[in-house]
Amino acid sequence: MSSPEGKNTVLELLNKSAQYLAAKGSHSPRLDAEVLLAEVLGCTRIQLYVGFDKGLSRSEVDSYREAVMRRGRREPVAYITGRKEFMGRDFTVARGVLVPRPETELLAERAIEALSGLDGADAAEICCGTGATGITVALDAPVTRMLLSDISDDALAVALDNVRRHGLEGKVEVLKGDLFAALPEDLKGELDLVMANPPYIRSDEIEALEPEVSKHEPRVALDGGSDGLGFYRRIAPEAALWLKPGGVMLMEVGCDQAAEVSGMLASSGFGRVASHKDLQGYDRVVEATL
Secondary structure (H helix, E strand, O other), rough: OOOOOOOEEEEHHHHHHHHHHHOOOOOOOOHHHHHHHHHHOOHHHHHHHHHHOEEEEEHHHHHHHHHHHHHHHHOHHHHHOEEEEEEEEEEEEEOOOOOOOHHHHHHHHHHHHOOOOOOOOOOEEEOOOHHHHHHHHHHOOOOOOOEEEEHHHHHHHHHHHHHOOOOEEEEEEEOOOOHHOOOOHHHOOEEEEEOOOOOOHHHHHHHOOOOOOOOOOOHOOOEEOOOOOOOOOHHHHHHHHEEEEEEEEEEOOOOOEEEEEEHHHHHHOEEEEEEEEOOOOEEEEEEEEO
């Protein structure tokens, strides 16, 4: 099937589009078709089936066809819709910025738990990307000040948009710099929490990933060097300089990296190093207390 052509009712378009996307290699063709059509029509997925026999206008069909064709080229759905849900909230997403993953919600959950007993906290997220993790923590934990840093201009623009989208101007700051270089010097040794989801894919493994990742997402947000651990080697010792005694470092890691990253943190002076499993059973977040 060369394109998702067919009649112009909701159900017929969904059926044709799901078939088309399945043939193009999508792992969730029906869901993709529904999400894209709901986006075009400005409704929910449930509302699609309430009006499954509704006819679409020519302009709606054209917009939907273009969205489905983009997805057929394995462009991530979030880039097409311009948003992604993260822990129940919508966040702006754009090309040039890593799409937030469900497994990264564990990083936010652990950060919220770590700060739960404090009465106001200063925190930072480095390699912030869209800012979804840091913003979620700023909304759900007793955070006085949250700093989001990244080296990518594309990421910083999206993060700033998300700060404004969630009404956190004045509480969350977006800063440009390489890891900790963006942070104000007067906060050195004063942070309650630092979290990071740095690039951790081995350089020679990126091309073998799904096209949604290897062909569309920014390599700068993926490439962790020859062994995937390059950023962790820098972050672990630097984090020890920025956290106050008792402060917490949280990092997302690849599925086989927790032991090595834990060792780096222990060697940098951190104690009580532990790893937390994601829903697939992988050690996904390493937590350490200074």
